[in-house]
Amino acid sequence: MITLNIDGYELKAEKGQTILQVARENGIDIPAxxxxxxxxxxxxxxxxIVEISKGGRSRIVASCLYPAEDGLEVKTSSPKVIENRKTILELLLAKCSKNKVIRELACQMGIEQSRFKPEYQEDEDCIVCGLCVRVCEQVVGVSAISLVSRGTSKHPAPPFHEPAAMCIGCGSCYYVCPTGAIKMEERGDRRIIHNWKVEFKLKKCQVCGNYWAPEQQLDYIAKKWNLPQGxxxxxxxxK
Ligand code: SF4
Structure with a gap:
């Protein structure tokens, strides 16, 4: 067991846990x-980001990546953290100036306007967090999309910006997106994911008659788990 101090609380952690995990487990909110x-x-x-100190030295680290260590002192909202977090939010606001989630977070930090001017496309919703790409690869196991291009042009997309041939329409990328950047809709017996230029036929339940999941997704699961036909x-x- 590890003992560390977060915002004045002595907390226990398992080896391998990150500061963010320990904080959240103990009801300490860190935005992410x-x-x-x-x-x-x-x-x-x-x-x-949080401010950590050990052995008389302090620095700013990303709490989602930094491991909990014995004797570590962590401040989640020191003046240095707040100042840096505000700058990060201003940068996000410059890119996604009309996004509700970003606007609300900025507002909570007292930011109405960003000092920064975007030199690229304005009014985006995507913050390039990579959650859609990671869930598709790590949970769904399909890797239908990836982060393409570089610098300020970086964004998630299917290969060659063609319709995502590997996509099974599960919608995990849509559900996990924190800013609503992925546009998915269902029209009758169809599911459409606009960002990946794909459309799927939905399976109809033989009892209630509702359309409930893309046929392609169900075929994928049935094959993967060797499920019987029907x-x-x-x-x-x-059921
Ligand atoms: S809907 Fe397509 S791109 Fe999104 S997670 Fe599922 S398989 Fe991947």
């Missing part, structure tokens, strides 16, 4: 947009 407990931490948004003819609600 690119973190998801089911995925490997990535440190993209940098909102989760396993998905009835939706989970009717």
């Amino acid at each position: 947009l690119c973190y998801h407990e089911a995925l490997e931490p990535y440190g993209a948004c940098r909102l989760c 396993f998905f003819d009835i939706c989970p609600n009717c």
